Amino acid sequence: MSRHAEGDCSMKLKDGFLTHDMNGKQVLVSVGGSDFAGLVRSNETAAFIVDCLKHDTTPEAIIDALAAEYDAPRERLIDGVALVLATLGEIGALED
Amino acid sequence: MPVEFVIRLADVPIGVAAVYGQTKRFCADYLTDETPAFSVEITRADLDAEWFASDYDEQTRNAKDERHDAYLETLALYRLIVEELVKHNVLLFHGSALAIDGKAFLFSGKSGAGKSTHARLWREHFGNRVTMINDDKPLLRIDESGVTVYGTPWDGKHRLSANVSAPLAAICFIEQASENAVEQVEGTSAWDLLAKQVYRPRSGEGMVRMLELVDALHAESPVFAAACTMDDQVVSMVYAALADAS
Numbered sequence: 001m002s003r004h005a006e007g008d009c010s011m012k013l014k015d016g017f018l019t020h021d022m023n024g025k026q027v028l029v030s031v032g033g034s035d036f037a038g039l040v041r042s043n044e045t046a047a048f049i050v051d052c053l054k055h056d057t058t059p060e061a062i063i064d065a066l067a068a069e070y071d072a073p074r075e076r077l078i079d080g081v082a083l084v085l086a087t088l089g090e091i092g093a094l095e096d
Numbered sequence: 097m098p099v100e101f102v103i104r105l106a107d108v109p110i111g112v113a114a115v116y117g118q119t120k121r122f123c124a125d126y127l128t129d130e131t132p133a134f135s136v137e138i139t140r141a142d143l144d145a146e147w148f149a150s151d152y153d154e155q156t157r158n159a160k161d162e163r164h165d166a167y168l169e170t171l172a173l174y175r176l177i178v179e180e181l182v183k184h185n186v187l188l189f190h191g192s193a194l195a196i197d198g199k200a201f202l203f204s205g206k207s208g209a210g211k212s213t214h215a216r217l218w219r220e221h222f223g224n225r226v227t228m229i230n231d232d233k234p235l236l237r238i239d240e241s242g243v244t245v246y247g248t249p250w251d252g253k254h255r256l257s258a259n260v261s262a263p264l265a266a267i268c269f270i271e272q273a274s275e276n277a278v279e280q281v282e283g284t285s286a287w288d289l290l291a292k293q294v295y296r297p298r299s300g301e302g303m304v305r306m307l308e309l310v311d312a313l314h315a316e317s318p319v320f321a322a323a324c325t326m327d328d329q330v331v332s333m334v335y336a337a338l339a340d341a342s
Contacts, residue, residue: 018300018304020307022284023283025284027284029291029296029303031296031297031298031299031300031302032297032298032303037296038292039292041284041288
């Protein structure tokens with residue numbers, strides 16, 4: 001079971017990963033010299049999660065923030081957050 | 097004793113302190129007497145970083161001979177310069193840039209997609225009307241006057257470039273295909289295509305500036321995607337589409 005699934009595990013976006021907004025659409029990029037050379041286009045929910053990660057936070061806190069913003073069953077939010085965190089983890093964008 | 101000289105790239109005078117005289121000769125067409133806007137110095141650490149990133153085999157790496165070291169200095173130099181140029185509204189763009197009748201067209205796409213080949217087809221088709229600005233890594237200045245494409249000595253394996261500049265008319269992403277087709281690309285699709293071909297600064301500040309410049313480039317320049325058969329027929333079609341939009 002991935003560490004990121006633990007609700008109270010502290011995390012945030014690593015230095016060197018930044019977001020850019022173009023006409024309200026968010027993209028996540030990493031600075032040159034890092035391993036991840038691509039860019040990640042985030043949909044609205046993913047963008048929200050990425051924004052949460054700009055400060056120290058936890059999966060639980062992100063889910064709570066999403067629940068306050070979106071009218072969806074908590075289970076769906078939990079799955080959504082897990083998916084986004086997994087993707088970010090894979091590209092090396094997260095730090096504890 | 098460092099070799100010191102000043103070069104003018106994208107209308108910016110840049111001071112250089114290099115290890116090898118070869119580097120100054122490499123930049124011969126761009127030397128200037130002007131006072132630099134900024135200066136860069138190549139250190140052993142910069143050269144070692146290029147060795148680390150290089151494709152050279154074990155034997156070459158162990159030998160670390162001067163010939164390769166000098167070549168790697170030219171790579172290190174461009175990297176240092178381009179890292180700083182982003183603060184002067186200039187981006188490095190991967191692609192083949194040519195000028196025809198005073199307007200620049202830029203062909204881009206994945207490695208091996210055929211951008212240099214496509215530029216060659218244009219040279220064969222239009223003859224003397226075409227000047228190669230830079231076949232591999234031209235510089236783009238983006239400011240109030242629009243987007244200008246500049247030549248530099250870092251011009252790819254066929255060494256095709258000239259110390260010239262021209263206003264950018266359009267950018268075309270090339271892909272090989274069995275049938276010819278050209279279409280304009282807009283919105284985030286176009287932005288993503290552009291962002292992927294631009295040099296990424298290592299500093300957060302430089303990166304933010306680069307992204308702002310990509311925004312401006314995206315706002316200014318029409319972007320096209322062309323599926324090409326890589327023969328002469330495709331040239332007229334692509335030229336017509338690109339010239340029409342600009």
